[in-house]
Amino acid sequence: GIQVEQSPPDLILQEGANSTLRCNFSDSVNNLQWFHQNPWGQLINLFYIPSGTKQNGRLSATTVATERYSLLYISSSQTTDSGVYFCAAGGGYSTLTFGKGTMLLVSP
Amino acid sequence: DTGVSQDPRHKITKRGQNVTFRCDPISEHNRLYWYRQTLGQGPEFLTYFQNEAQLEKSRLLSDRFSAERPKGSFSTLEIQRTEQGDSAMYLCASSTPPGTGADTGELFFGEGSRLTVL
Secondary structure, X not given: OOOEEEEOOEEEEXXXXXXXXXXXXXOOXXXXXXXXXXXXXXXXEEEEXXXXXXEEOOEEEEEEHHHOEEXXXXXXXXXXXXXXXXXXXXXXXXXXXXXXXXXXXXXX | OOOOEEEOOEEEEOOOOOEEEEEEOOOOOOEEEEEEEOOOOOOEEEEEEEXXXXXEOOOOOOOOEEEEXXXXXXXXXXXOOOOHXXXXXXXXXXXXXXXXXXXXXXXXXXXXXXXXXX
16 A cells, blocks of 8 residues: 655744645555644644645645655744644545654744 | 534543444535544544445454444444553544545544543
8 A cells, every 4th residue: 555654753843934844655646635633633634735736824735746745834833833744645535544744843 | 514523522431342433424425434543643544435335444453343334424433342452543534536526535534532441
C-alpha cells in the first residue's frame, strides 16, 4: 500500500512566523487531504488537494503529484494553529493512508 | 448538514466486555469508513461501506472486531471481549464516491469515540 511520510515531526514557532509542512507519498494518488486535529481529537478538513495549489486564508497547499509530495504552508501563525497536522493519501478512492503527523506548537 | 455524528464520545469498560460504537454519516454520503487512532499515531483504516455493502474488511484488527451498516445509513462497530490494547480513538468518516461534479471522495470525520479498557 501507499506509504506516507511527514516532516518535520515537531515544530515550535513564535506567533507570526511562517512554516512549511511536507508530505511525501510512495505511489500515485487520486486523493490527498490535509487535516488539523483539534485538542478534542476531531480531524478538521483543511484541503482536498490531489494536485495543484489551493489557498484558504493564511493556509495554502500545493501537491506535485508527479514528484509525489505535498506542502502545507501556514503564514502569520497564531496560537490557535497549534495541534497536529496530518496528511493522508489514497490511490483507489476507497481508503486513505495517514502519515504520523506534524505536531505544531505556536507560542505567543 | 449536521456533519458526521458518533456515539458515545467516551466509553470506559472492563477487559472482556463487549462495546459498540455508532456512526451517523452526512446524510447524502453513501460511503462510510471506520478508522482507529492510538496515541501519537495517525489514524489507521479498518473498514468501509458503500451503502450497506462492506467493501473492505481485511484491515479489521481481529475477528473480535465487526462492523455493520444494515440499511445503508448509520453504522455500528462492535468489539467483543475487549483487551487493554483496544484502548484508542475510533473515528468514523463519510464521503460521496468520486464521479461527476463535486463528488471527489473527500472524507469528512466525526469527533470520534474514545475507548478506555481497564
